Amino acid sequence: MKKLNRDFYNRDTLLVAKELLGKVLVHKIDGKKVSGRIVEVEAYRGTLDKAAHSYSGKVTPRTEVMYGKPGVAYVYFIYGMYYCFNIVTREEGMPEAILVRALEAVEGLDYMVYNRYKKPYESLTKYQIKNLSNGPGKLCSAMGIDKGLNKEDLCGDRLYIEEGLDNNFSIKTAKRVGIDYAEEARDYLWRFYIDANPNVSVK
Template sequence: MKLNREFYNRDTLVVAKELLGKILVHEVDGIRTVSKIVEVEAYIGPMDKAAHSYNGRRTPRVEPMYGNPGFAYVYFIYGMYYCFNIVTREEGMPEAVLVRAVEPIEGVEIMAERRFKKSFDELTKAQKKNLTNGPSKLCNALKINKEQNKEDLCGDKLYIEQGKEEEFTIGTSERIGIDYAEEAKNYPWRFYIEGNPYVSKLRRK
């Protein structure tokens, strides 16, 4: 069952935790890839110094965060990487959840070709582990880029499904790579499935 608009139109921290274990599907150029969300980070709008919308910042790049819930916010960093975010809360409340890592389920050969120009069987153990265990890595493997910015996640191209019910422990930590964000760098708004091999490395204190 595909997640509906109401799922995303809630408290961002709640949505972030409940996205864990959900199934991310992307169908592009007739090719379908499927993965399980295993790591996320929440960004809480104007009061969060790590968020692009901190202090009400509103630019063409950030505009998707101010839109309706359940849409994609894809941005470009360092001149080479994409990051995929899911907009939460009602229109005008610029909050979102960054998808940091996923576990490949379907279309693994396609992911391997996109990431390493090799078949999955040709990958080293390290390459297999690094296939989708980071925000830019998963975007590369799932072919998520600027074309998916503002994509409706309740549509038929890029969307998230409920998936099978499973039990797991949710780990919590500070977010990664935001040392510029002063006190906000210490907010425990990163959530992940403990023990999953596709979770990116823990932040060192």
């Protein structure tokens, strides 16, 4: 499948977020290809978005990647436990990004399962199968994404996004998750997901 180029990411963040649905996130690890179909995302619109790390133009060692070129990974650590994978959008100096919230496993399922649960797929419960990659921390664990991939160029050959094969789906719009602190921004309908997909984190 065709890899997304930088021009894809260098556009309005809400548009890019919607168009990421159905695309396939790929991580090449030790010669193996692990991939998952993007089924849920959240858009964060920079300096005017109180839920964004770059709100009010803050530049820190963590957020500086958001001010750089589009099509780059922004990976950060939360709660002392989980990594979150984001995609920088817009032109340089416009610190906007998209959080990938959930994936549907496509390739490398055994690898993803071992990463998450340290045991073979055959031994999983239905609950564990459902929860393999239906959340930002879960998908990073399954896909082997950690802080070492922060600032990774998504137009390269290690971590990137491909065109999907199935674009025949409806898109649902909703409030973003876990941002009650963000005042009016908590009500923005900037979460997008594939309707009826069982891998979505919050329906």
